[in-house]
Structure formats: structure tokens, C-alpha cells
Amino acid sequence: MENGFAVESTDLYDLAPVKAEHHVPPALQSCHTAIVDGYVIEGHVPAAEIERLLAERPDIVGIGVAGMPIGSPGMEVDGVAAQPFDVIAWDKNGQTQVFASYPR
Secondary structure, three states: OHHHOOOOOOOOOOOHHHHHHOOOOHHHOOOOEEEEOOEEEEOOOOHHHHHHHHHHOOOOOEEEOOOOOOOOOOOOOOOOOOOOEEEEEEOOOOOEEEEEEEOO
8 A cells, every 4th residue: 555555456468458448658658557546547657646636637548657767666776866757648539748747
């Protein structure tokens, strides 16, 4: 229950059908996909942005972080500076926009 989220995990060999079902843009597809209160969370998204998403409830499909940037949640490396990365939002039409930028 890290960061206040209860998690149910399912390991899958092929994530392509999950990405397609939830309309995850190809440029954002990553190693993790979560569904949180109806929103898709893709990749290493900071908990603060998930909390913001749930508080603001914008009319989007989800948010994601492309790749596995050093310094994103779960990708921290002692002694290595965090890489800048964006949290990207996308809507049902596939339009994307920056939801947040890191480091802040």
C-alpha cells in the first residue's frame, strides 16, 4: 500500500492487447499499465501526478511517462542525477499534452 494505493498486480507475457484496449499511444507504451479509478496510468508516473489526476478528474484517458528515465519512480539510482521527463496526458482522440514536467 505504498503512497496510499492498494495494488492488485497481474503479470502478463504480452501487454499489447492491454495497451490496445486502453488506447495507450505507441510513444508512451511502457512496461507497466495500471487502471486507477477509470484512468490509465502508463509507465513510471510519480504518485503525486496520480493523486492530482484523481483530484482534478480531467476529461482524458490517462497519463504516462515514456521509457524508464532515471529518477522516475522505481528508477532512482544512487549518485546519478535524475533525467528530465514529462508526464503526458492523452484523450480519447489520441491528442497528447504535457501534464507535468520533472524535475520540478
